[in-house]
Amino acid sequence: MGSSVLEGFTKSLAMTVLSEIGDKTFFAAAILAMRHPRRLVLAGCLSSLIVMTILSVLFGWAAPNLISHKWTHQITTLLFFGFGLWSFWEVFTDDKESEELAEVEAKLDADWKAGNSVSKGNFKDDNDLKKQQKPFLAQFFSPIFLKAFSITFFGEWGDKSQIATIGLASDINPFGVVLGGIIGQVLCTTAAVLGGKSLATQISEKMVSLSSGMLFLVFAVQSLLTSVREL
Template identity: 65%
Template sequence: MTFSILEGLTKSLAMTVLSEIGDYTFCVAAILAMRNPRSPVFAGCLASSVLMTILSVLVGWAAPSLISRKWAHHTTTLLFFIFGLWSLWEGFTEDGDEDELEEVEEKLAAQNANLRGNGGKAKGSSKADDDSKKQRKPFLTHFFSPIFLKAFSLTFFGEWGDKSQLATISLAADENPTGVVLGGIIGQALCCIVAVIGGKSLASRISEKVVATVTGILFLVFGAQSFISTV
């Protein structure tokens, strides 16, 4: 393994773990694993995270082809400083440590209530209507379990446009893409394992302020290292 791959892997791994622990998608995996079988929850969350990581790295890898390498490097440096200050601001202004967990629980409870309401209306329908609904069953449910699809979709759309995704794009534009992909996948796998096994207990105990502060410092270190390095 070359030094550039190792450097990209280390940065991506550290950034992913710190960004995802206690995050929205971490809480989604933790709560779903408490109410459903763990295997499809883990598979859905991990598959979504891996896909998101690969897409983000591809975007970052293609960036130097669209703009000059010099401008891509300077833009990445600037983004690291922005993400660092953003995370520090969140760490110093965060009011509660369980806001993310409570928000996810409320959203999942609302979804379950809607499903129960639709199920109650369906009880009064005829057998022909039930057979018609089965025929209109979503195509993907013939190949994947509903729990897998729920975990996958909640994780994917929860990560889309998130700070961790933008940071991965920036990192891939300035580091070895292979290392960034490997580090991101390893970090996502570790976070998914922790979330599925005992994530809710951990999420209710860790301090979001501490995580945000450490993440901010890490981004600032990445920014400083990128600033003093050559293109």
């Protein structure tokens, strides 16, 4: 944990940007921003990603207290190698560039149609009855905010960027990791919301996977060499 805040910041920022661009949550934010007010979509997506980043860093920070630092370092190194090879595998096996975008768009389209049919069926209901039927949180937050938050949170849960953030925080300065992760999420989500589907369709998923694979392998080699020097 003797690493600098700057190292944690730069590694987390680079990893977050390359992992999130072209990710399902990136596409979801872009599509949602086309159908709903951008400020609500941005607020919902960003709030979710910031919460996820903080939780991941806290978990990574606590890991060395549960497992020896030597083991967490070795696990992190293996994770970086694994994610790097996984990214390269995606480059050479995925034939369709926009498959993930189409998948996210189809799911949101289904939700959109279902929501419209429900709203039409309840149009003639009494206003007081509507308020009683609304979820508790919806009385304090916009339903659009909650939708963007939940889609992003559950879409990001268990993603390789979340696991990589846990690994980074367990091995290097957690404050730098959380700062770099949050700034990276702000940059990517803002670009998705402002750029919309037009930006999402111009992104080369293979180039993003190739770049992130190279970055993960660089982190893995650096971590491996650090382990050798410490031994």
